[in-house]
Amino acid sequence: MNWVDIGTIEDIPVRGSRVVKTAIGCIGVFRTDDDAVYAVSNTCPHRGGPLSDGIVHGHSVTCPLHNMVFDLATGEAQGADEGRLDTFPLRVDQGRLLLDTTAMGRHRGAA
Numbered sequence: 328m329n330w331v332d333i334g335t336i337e338d339i340p341v342r343g344s345r346v347v348k349t350a351i352g353c354i355g356v357f358r359t360d361d362d363a364v365y366a367v368s369n370t371c372p373h374r375g376g377p378l379s380d381g382i383v384h385g386h387s388v389t390c391p392l393h394n395m396v397f398d399l400a401t402g403e404a405q406g407a408d409e410g411r412l413d414t415f416p417l418r419v420d421q422g423r424l425l426l427d428t429t430a431m432g433r434h435r436g437a438a
Contacts, residue, residue, distance in 0.1 A: 328416070330425040336364060337422065344379040344388075351431050354415060355379040356424065357399050359386055364398035365417040366426055373410055 339345050339358040346369055347430060349352045355369035355378050369378050376392035387405065389396050396405040402412035416427035 328427045329429045330418070331428050333424045333426050335422050336419055336424060338424075339364070342383040344381075344383065346377075346379045347426065349428075350428065351358055353377075353379075354426070355382055356417065356426075357388060358385075359399070363399075364417055364419060364424060366417040367397070367399060368413040371395060371397075371410075372412065373408065377398070380402060393432055 333347050333356065336358065339356060341358055342360060344355050344357045347356055354366050355371040357365045367378070371378055371390040371392065373390070373395055374392045376390045378388050378390060380391045381388045386399050387396050388399055395408055395410070397403065397412050398405055404410040404413040415430050418425050
């Protein structure tokens with residue numbers, strides 16, 4: 328694994344997100360009420376909405392364009408619609424957010 332420092336957990340508000348620009352496109356980094364952090368593709372697979380502008384609730388995010396809900400841990404769509412977000416390994420080490428860039432090589436088609 329190749330861990331890259333992308334900032335601190337404090338850089339992301341509780342129930343908020345930030346965007347990391349990568350070679351494969353934008354990745355949304357989300358923080359939940361209980362300080363869990365997740366990295367997923369930032370683009371909704373249904374309408375292309377920027378998920379980082381969505382509402383974070385529990386361990387899910389709701390697309391700002393059409394209210395589709397995605398599980399941040401698995402990337403799976405919840406409810407009647409189908410779809411999935413790419414997920415990326417992310418860890419916290421002494422308050423620093425580390426993103427695994429080797430996983431991005433497996434997602435070259437992501438945007």
